[in-house]
Each structure stands twice: as structure tokens, then as C-alpha cells.
Amino acid sequence: MKPVMSAEEIDAFLRADFPQLHTDGEVFAITAVEDGRLTMSLRPMERHLRPGGTISGPTLFALADVAAYAVVLAHIGPVALAVTTNLTMNFLRRPVLKPLHCTARLLKLGKRLAVIEMSIFQDDPDELVAHATATYSIPSPEK
Structure with missing residues (x-):
């Protein structure tokens, strides 16, 4: 599957159609777009922590969904x-206050549904902090 949009084009689209994504500062960044996959990072802030200094589940969930x-x-x-x-989502390891990286891989891209696998890690891509799968509904083209 060849991408039809670059990281810059996706970022411009998200800024225009979903400005709320960056309401409290820019934390999301697309770092790579490849055949069938995309990598995104999230630079967490204090507001992303839960008690005990762990990056919150909703923050990990948001990264997986946006990716x-x-x-x-x-x-x-x-x-x-x-x-x-x-x-x-499965939470696997305790993420601390440092950048998160998410690799999103298309498992299936159909006309109406897409199935995606997301792997979230911090330093080592072999030591996941979370793993998720998602299904996206794709609207039919307007006629």
C-alpha cells in the first residue's frame, strides 16, 4: 500500500480540520510515512501524568487513535x-515522562473499513508500553 499523503500534508490537514489536537501545545508529531505504516511521536507534559508519575492511559489511547x-x-x-x-488497548509497561513513539501499521485497508495495529514504546521498539488494534470506518465517496 503506497501512501497518497506525506507527513506534511497530513499535519496540515489535521491543523485545519482538527485544531483542537494542538489546543494545549504541540505534542503530536508525524515522524515517518511509509508503505502501509506511519510513525508518530508524542512529547508528554506534566498534564499527561497520573499520580505516581506514570503517563496516563487516556494519553496513550489518544496517541494510538491519532496515529x-x-x-x-x-x-x-x-x-x-x-x-x-x-x-x-493492552497496557504492557509503565511509561514515564519522556517521549512516546507509536508505529501504526495497516493490517487491512478496504473500501469501507481499515484495520490498524499500533505499537507504542519509549526507548526500545522491542519493549512496548502499549499495544492496540483499531478499526476505522471509511465513508463512501460522495457522488
């Missing part, structure tokens, strides 16, 4: 109404 959406956009183009229909 899944971005990899779908990268391969179908700027379709604002593609939406999450399911997202399941």
Missing part, C-alpha cells in the same frame, strides 16, 4: 469523516 487515523489518511487521502469504530 491510526493518520495512517488511514496517509493511504486514502484527506477524509475527515473516517471514524474509529473500535479501539482495543
Whole structure:
């Protein structure tokens, strides 16, 4: 699967259609777009922590969801109404206050549904802090 949008094009689309993504400062960044995959990072701040200094589950969930959406956009183009229909996450290790990286890989890209796998890590891609899978609904083209 060849991407049809670059990291810069996806970022511009997200800024225009989802400005709330950067409401409290820019923390999300697309670092790579490749055939069937995308890598995104999140630079967490104090507001992303839960008691005990762990990056919160909702922060990890947001990173997985935004990365899944971005990899779908990268391969179908700027379709604002593609939406999450399911997202399941397994929390594997305690993430601390340092950058998170998420690799989103398309497992299936159909006309109406996309299935994506997301791996979230900090320093070592072999030591995941979370693993998720998502299904996105792709709207039918307007006629």
C-alpha cells in the first residue's frame, strides 16, 4: 500500500480540520510515512501524568487513535469523516515522562473499513508500553 499523503500534508490537514489536537501545545508529531505504516511521536507534559508519575492511559489511547487515523489518511487521502469504530488497548509497561513513539501499521485497508495495529514504546521498539488494534470506518465517496 503506497501512501497518497506525506507527513506534511497530513499535519496540515489535521491543523485545519482538527485544531483542537494542538489546543494545549504541540505534542503530536508525524515522524515517518511509509508503505502501509506511519510513525508518530508524542512529547508528554506534566498534564499527561497520573499520580505516581506514570503517563496516563487516556494519553496513550489518544496517541494510538491519532496515529491510526493518520495512517488511514496517509493511504486514502484527506477524509475527515473516517471514524474509529473500535479501539482495543493492552497496557504492557509503565511509561514515564519522556517521549512516546507509536508505529501504526495497516493490517487491512478496504473500501469501507481499515484495520490498524499500533505499537507504542519509549526507548526500545522491542519493549512496548502499549499495544492496540483499531478499526476505522471509511465513508463512501460522495457522488
